[in-house]
Amino acid sequence: PVKRKRVFLTEDLVSTAGSVIKDADIFLSEEATEVFPFCIFSYNTEDVINNLRRANLSLESILTVTDLLPAVKEKLLSNEYELLCKWVDNPKEWFNRHFVS
Numbered sequence: 118p119v120k121r122k123r124v125f126l127t128e129d130l131v132s133t134a135g136s137v138i139k140d141a142d143i144f145l146s147e148e149a150t151e152v153f154p155f156c157i158f159s160y161n162t163e164d165v166i167n168n169l170r171r172a173n174l175s176l177e178s179i180l181t182v183t184d185l186l187p188a189v190k191e192k193l194l195s196n197e198y199e200l201l202c203k204w205v206d207n208p209k210e211w212f213n214r215h216f217v218s
Contacts (some may be wrong), residue, residue: 131159131176134168141174153177162208191211 124144128137131154141152152174159178160166169176182205189199204211 119144121148123151123153124149124154126154128154128156129155129158130179131161131165134165134174134176136174137176138168138172138174141172157181158182160208164209 124141126137126140126144131137137154137156141154144152154169154174154176156176156178158180159176159182161178161181161183167174186198186202186205189201193201
């Protein structure tokens, strides 16, 4: 029963935005007038941003991975923090460099 209603879609974690997009499509196919995705935490990677843009959606996050970087900086060794920042900047490239032969 979402016909002619605005839907506030809440997720706990957004890593690729696939579920958000799929769920939004379901609501829109049931004639919701608008879908507003929100989440507690998002990795907010380039893939997430591009996937949402292609679906004409925007996501509001309470926290993103970059919000957490200052809090973890003091807990990590400098080389560990640098490695984490490189992952945040480009997770695919980081993964391919460290795990794909």
